[in-house]
Amino acid sequence: MQSPKQPIGRPRENRVDAAIRAAVRELVPRVGYAGLTMDAIAAEAGIGKAAIYRRHTSRGELVFSVLVHGRKTRSLPDTGTLAGDLTALADLILGIFTDPVTAAATPGLLADLQQQPDIAARFQERFVAEERALISALLERARQRGELAAAADPVLVHAAVLGTAYAWLFLLAQPPTPALASRIAALGEAAARGH
Amino acid sequence: MQSPKQPIGRPRENRVDAAIRAAVRELVPRVGYAGLTMDAIAAEAGIGKAAIYRRHTSRGELVFSVLVHGRKTRSLPDTGTLAGDLTALADLILGIFTDPVTAAATPGLLADLQQQPDIAARFQERFVAEERALISALLERARQRGELAAAADPVLVHAAVLGTAYAWLFLLAQPPTPALASRIAALGEAAARGH
C-alpha cells in the first residue's frame, strides 16, 4: 500500500513554479495578454517549456492560475451597515481590476474562457463562487440587522457591482475616481433592495 | 481641385465587402473568435486574402467593422417614463449581447481593444458615444418631465446598464431571464437618481 503523497522520481522544484509566476507577472503588463507567448515565458523564467506544460494545460489555465493563486483568500470586514459592506466589496473588486497585471490580463483571459469550458468552470468555482459567498454573507448580515426586508438576489447584486466596475474601466475606459467605490456600492444596494 | 469621389483604377467591389461580412458572421458562431482565421474567412468568402487586407488592417479591426457596420443606427422610443426608456435601453443592449454572432465575438474583441489603441478609439466613437447619446437624451427627457431633480451622470448610468448586462451574461454566465431588462433598468434609474 502506497502513501498518496509519495511520488517517486525527482520532485518538482518550487523554484520553477515561482519563476513561472514571476515571469508571467513581469511579461503581462509589458507585452499584454495576446503577446504573452509560452516561449517568452520560458525564456524570461529561464526554464524549459516542458516544465510549464508539466504544471499547466494551456496558456489560459496558466495565466488564470497565476492570477488566482497569487491572490490571498479575500474576506470582507463587517462594517456594520449594508452600504459600508458594499463599499468594501466595491473597493476589493476595483483593487483587483486596477492592479497592473490583472488589468492587462483580464480581458484576454475572459475571451479564453468562452472557448475553454474547463477553465470557465474553474473561474466560476474559484472566482465567482468566492465573491458570491462574500455577497451572500453581507446580504444575510443586512437582513439580520433589519436593513433588508426580504431576501435579495445575490446574483443581481454581484452583476451590478462587478459589472459596473468592469464596464467603467474596460468598456467605457474611464479612469477610477475616489468616489467610484461608494457610487458602485449604492448601485449594489439598489440591486439588493430591488427598487 | 479634385473631387473627393474620383478614384482612379478599378473600383473596389461591394460584392467582396459583403462576402467578407457574411463569412465572418457565418464563422464566428461556429469556430469562435479565437478560431477565426484570415485564411478561413477568405476561403469561406471565396476571395483572396489580399482583398481582406486591402480593407482591414487586422483581425480585430475586421471583426469590429463587421459587427458595427452591420448594425443599423439605433434609436430609442420615448415611452413617457424614465423607467420605460431605461427598459428599452436595457432591451437594446441585451439584444446585442445575446445575438449569436455578437455573443461569440464580444469577449475576444474587447481583449483586442486593450492592445490596439486605434480600434479602441473607434470603439469609443462608434459604439460607446452612440449609446451615450441615447442615454443623455433619455435622461434629459426625464429631467424635463420632472422625474429627475438634478443633472444625472450619464457615464454612471451607462456603466450600470451596460456593465450589469455584460457581467450577467459573460462573467457570471447566467442565462437571460424575461425580467432581466426591467431589473437592469431599475439599476440604471438608481444610478440616475444617485441614491
Add this chain to the structure above:
Amino acid sequence: MQSPKQPIGRPRENRVDAAIRAAVRELVPRVGYAGLTMDAIAAEAGIGKAAIYRRHTSRGELVFSVLVHGRKTRSLPDTGTLAGDLTALADLILGIFTDPVTAAATPGLLADLQQQPDIAARFQERFVAEERALISALLERARQRGELAAAADPVLVHAAVLGTAYAWLFLLAQPPTPALASRIAALGEAAARGH
C-alpha cells in the same frame, strides 16, 4: 469584308513597347532576373500591367522578346579562313554573353525554357537556328576553300563554341580574357575537323 490589317478602336502605341523594353533593360541588371516583377516593370515604364500582358503571354516570353528583339540580325564576315570565321563567331557569342543585360538574364531565362515548351521552341527557332545557319555557312565556305575535307557536324561545332563560352563565364565564373575568342575558335575548328 474587313481588311486583315485594319483593327478597329484605338491603335496600340509604339511608345508602350519601347517603354517596356527600356524598363526591362534597366531593371534586369539592377535586380536580376528573379527580382524582375511585372509590377516593377509596369511602374518603371509608367504603364499598366494590362498593356504588358496584351503584348506578352508571360514573364519569360517578355524577357525573351526584349532580349532577342533588341538584337539586330547578326551576320558574320567572310574572313577568308576557317579560324578567322570561327573567331568572329566566338567574338559574337562572347559579346552577347558579356552584355550586362544579357549576362544578368541568361541563366534565369534558360531555366524558364525548361518549363515552357512554347518559349523553348521560339528560342530554338530564333536564337539557335540563326546561329546554326551562320555556322553552317562558314563551314560550307571552309569546305569550298578546301580547308575541310569532309562534311563537318555543325551541331557539334555549335555546342563547342557556344558551350565553352557559356561554361567559361557562367559555370566556371571566369573573367573573359583577350585570347578567349581565339582559344574557343580553336576548339570549334577541332570540332569541325573531328579530331
Add this chain to the structure above:
Amino acid sequence: MQSPKQPIGRPRENRVDAAIRAAVRELVPRVGYAGLTMDAIAAEAGIGKAAIYRRHTSRGELVFSVLVHGRKTRSLPDTGTLAGDLTALADLILGIFTDPVTAAATPGLLADLQQQPDIAARFQERFVAEERALISALLERARQRGELAAAADPVLVHAAVLGTAYAWLFLLAQPPTPALASRIAALGEAAARGH
C-alpha cells in the same frame, strides 16, 4: 575548452534530413525546379516547414545540398591514355546531366547562383573545384606519359568538356548519342594540346 560535438537540447533527426532529400528528389522531376515549393516539400516529406528552414537558408541552397550531398565523391580511372581519361570524364559529366533529378534542377539552380553569392561560392568549392582536381590529375598523368608536351590549361579543358556537354543537352536540346562522350573528349584533348 568545449568539445565540438556537444550540442545541448534535442538533437536534429537524421530521418528529417533523409525525408527532405527524398522529397526533393521525388518532386523535382515531377514539377520542375520552378514548381518546387517549400510547402510541397514539407508536405511530401511529412515534416514541418520550420524543419527545412532550420537546415537550409533558401530553396537554392536546399536543392544544391540535396544534389551534392547525394553524390558519392567521384574519381576517374587511369585508362592509360589521355583520350581514354577524357572520355571517362565526359561520361561522368554526361551521367550527371542526364540524371532525371539533376537534369530537371540544373538550369534553375544555375539561375539562382547568379543572385546568391554564398551558394555560388559553395558551388565553386564543391562542384567545380572537385572536377578541376580530376582534370588537373589526368593532365598531369598525360604529361608524365609524354602525351602532352607543355603544361595545358585545366580551366580551358574544363570549359570545353563541361560546356559542350551542357550546351548539347540544355541549350541545343539535343538528345545524347552513344558517341557523344568520345566526341566531347576529343574537344577536351584539343583544348589540352592548344591546337
Add this chain to the structure above:
DNA sequence: CGGTAATCGAGACGGTACGTCTAGTCTTAAA
C-alpha cells in the same frame, strides 16, 4: 550504494496561421 524514475534546461518536432508578395486577369473612366 546502485538502480529506478521523474525532474531539469534546451531545443527540435509537425502543424498551422500570420501578413506580404507575385502572377496573371479583370474592371473602371478617359482617350
Add this chain to the structure above:
DNA sequence: TTTAAGACTAGACGTACCGTCTCGATTACCG
C-alpha cells in the same frame, strides 16, 4: 480598342507560436 490605375483570385513566401517529444544531466527515493 487602348490607355493607366489598380482591384481581383490563387497561392507561395519565410516567420512565429503551439503543444509535444527527445536529449543528456540531475535529484530524489527505493531496495
